[in-house]
Amino acid sequence: xxxxxxxxxxxxxxxxxILLLVLLVxxxxxxxxxxxxxxxxxSTVMFGMIGVTTIGQDKASGWNRVAGVLPVSPxxxxxxxxxxxxxxxxxxxxxxxxxxxxxxxxxxxxxxxxFAVISxxxxxxxxxxxxxxxxxxxxxxxxxxxxxAYPLSTAIFIGAAAIWRxxxxxxxxxxxxxxxxxxxxxxAARALLPRRDAV
Amino acid sequence: MQGNALDVxxxxxxxxxxxxxxVSFSVPRGTVVGLVGENGAGKSTTLNAALxxxxxxxxxxxxxxxxVQDGALREQIGVVFDAxxxxxxxxxxxxNRIFRRIYRxxxxxxxxxxxxxxxxxxxxxxxxxxxxxxxxxxIAVALSHGAKLLILDEATSGLDPIAREEILDxxxxxxxxxxxxxxxxxxxxxxxxxxxxxxxxxxxxxxxFEKPKDELRYRYGIVRCGAAQFAAIDEADRIAxxxxxxxxxxLVADRExxxxxxxxxxxxxxxxxxxxxxxxxxxxx
Numbered sequence: 001x002x003x004x005x006x007x008x009x010x011x012x013x014x015x016x017x018i019l020l021l022v023l024l025v026x027x028x029x030x031x032x033x034x035x036x037x038x039x040x041x042x043s044t045v046m047f048g049m050i051g052v053t054t055i056g057q058d059k060a061s062g063w064n065r066v067a068g069v070l071p072v073s074p075x076x077x078x079x080x081x082x083x084x085x086x087x088x089x090x091x092x093x094x095x096x097x098x099x100x101x102x103x104x105x106x107x108x109x110x111x112x113x114x115f116a117v118i119s120x121x122x123x124x125x126x127x128x129x130x131x132x133x134x135x136x137x138x139x140x141x142x143x144x145x146x147x148x149a150y151p152l153s154t155a156i157f158i159g160a161a162a163i164w165r166x167x168x169x170x171x172x173x174x175x176x177x178x179x180x181x182x183x184x185x186x187x188a189a190r191a192l193l194p195r196r197d198a199v
Numbered sequence: 200m201q202g203n204a205l206d207v208x209x210x211x212x213x214x215x216x217x218x219x220x221x222v223s224f225s226v227p228r229g230t231v232v233g234l235v236g237e238n239g240a241g242k243s244t245t246l247n248a249a250l251x252x253x254x255x256x257x258x259x260x261x262x263x264x265x266x267v268q269d270g271a272l273r274e275q276i277g278v279v280f281d282a283x284x285x286x287x288x289x290x291x292x293x294x295n296r297i298f299r300r301i302y303r304x305x306x307x308x309x310x311x312x313x314x315x316x317x318x319x320x321x322x323x324x325x326x327x328x329x330x331x332x333x334x335x336x337x338i339a340v341a342l343s344h345g346a347k348l349l350i351l352d353e354a355t356s357g358l359d360p361i362a363r364e365e366i367l368d369x370x371x372x373x374x375x376x377x378x379x380x381x382x383x384x385x386x387x388x389x390x391x392x393x394x395x396x397x398x399x400x401x402x403x404x405x406x407x408f409e410k411p412k413d414e415l416r417y418r419y420g421i422v423r424c425g426a427a428q429f430a431a432i433d434e435a436d437r438i439a440x441x442x443x444x445x446x447x448x449x450l451v452a453d454r455e456x457x458x459x460x461x462x463x464x465x466x467x468x469x470x471x472x473x474x475x476x477x478x479x480x481x482x483x484x
Contacts, residue, residue: 003300010293011286062284068252070301071273197253 004072004080005087007063008054012088015050019043020095027099036103037115040096044119047092048127049146051085055134056142065199074194081131082186089123117171118157124178125153128185135193153178202264204228204348204380210248210258219244219404222258226348226397229377231370233391233412234384235471236401237479242384243281245401246352249382250278263348274304277341281353283333287326291319291336302344310343317365331362338369349373349381355390363387367394388471392416398471400478407478412471420454421473423447424464432461434484441481450477 027039058064067077100112126149133145157174164170205226212219219241226232234242247253249260251267265272291314299305314321317335355363370381371394385391400407429447440449451457458466
């Protein structure tokens with residue numbers, strides 16, 4: 001799986017540089033206007049999204065055929081995408097958290113823990129939908145699922161916030177659902193996707 | 200080395216209007232087998248099913264004595280697809296770094312020596328390589344992990360004659376080892392006439408014949424004759440036939456026998472192209 005992850009890293013590397021630059025610029029601006037902890041959510045979501053786009057890139061380049069004849073199991077191919085999503089979302093989370101922390105040092109900010117929970121919840125909820133959708137659907141519909149998954153996740157979060165008044169409690173509840181959904185999605189994908197034709 | 204590198208038995212796959220029906224053939228070790236057929240005949244479907252990229256509805260495939268799902272066995276199978284299948288953002292160097300983490304048998308030295316021999320720039324993005332260079336790169340990858348069976352899907356199509364010749368030479372070198380084998384699908388039959396030992400002809404999802412190339416080249420013939428002579432040819436001698444503007448063309452399995460039996464007719468050697476055309480465009484028994 002390390003080789004598959006390295007391939008994806010090469011694919012996303014150039015985009016990550018641009019994204020990093022955007023986050024630094026936006027972060028600087030936001031530090032004046034609002035809480036920089038918001039960047040934790042933005043960067044976690046954006047980094048994860050880049051990981052998902054590699055599924056479409058594999059289809060477009062024909063790599064999915066190459067992967068189908070490599071000495072790795074079809075499950076490992078599925079696993080690599082779920083792991084990549086976690087790694088990239090995690091990197092985005094750490095980066096956003098770091099920028100948020102810097103902002104908090106400059107001036108007092110809203111509660112970082114709430115934003116951290118929101119970031120992870122939205123990333124996991126969205127990933128559990130967009131990863132299988134990008135495997136199953138064509139490139140265009142896959143992008144639609146990307147666009148749709150994040151607002152949907154946000155809506156779930158808002159719904160939870162309406163039930164539990166405390167934002168941190170509702171965030172933790174959604175996070176638990178997100179973890180469960182992500183694991184379910186992963187297990188279902190590795191069981192079902194290899195049964196489909198690779199081309 | 201005994202046995203076949205690839206045994207395909209009764210392979211069946213149905214897609215809407217198209218069906219691959221009961222396809223069976225073998226690739227003996229130490230040989231090059233050419234899979235020929237018109238566009239849409241089922242060549243790629245056959246190869247994809249043999250490689251496990253699509254799930255067959257029926258039939259079995261044995262590669263190097265095992266099943267394609269076996270990861271260790273996949274180390275010994277080199278595959279070249281009809282078009283570049285490596286992401287354009289990668290380079291030959293990066294492919295090396297990726298594949299040495301995937302193939303336990305990856306031979307970096309061999310890969311680099313192949314890149315040099317093929318004059319492929321290691322650091323250039325794949326998207327900036329020519330079509331011929333991309334195909335050579337795919338072959339370099341296929342030859343760098345100790346493959347014993349090479350499967351190439353239309354690897355020479357769209358290439359200029361020089362690039363094609365170089366690729367065919369590489370395949371001939373590869374198959375010098377008696378435990379190596381090549382399965383090459385192509386509709387450029389002249390390439391197969393140069394290097395193939397056996398020809399498997401697919402038409403409309405079915406195997407029409409599987410024969411040694413030399414039998415096709417040195418024994419098969421085309422009888423060219425008028426209507427009266429055509430009527431006089433034994434039905435048992437006719438494999439396929441068609442009426443042209445001024446003559447009949449009849450494919451026969453033994454042109455020397457046909458020359459003696461039908462002395463008034465012209466009997467020419469048959470190329471693989473002509474054999475294919477007569478099967479596809481003509482009538483058959």
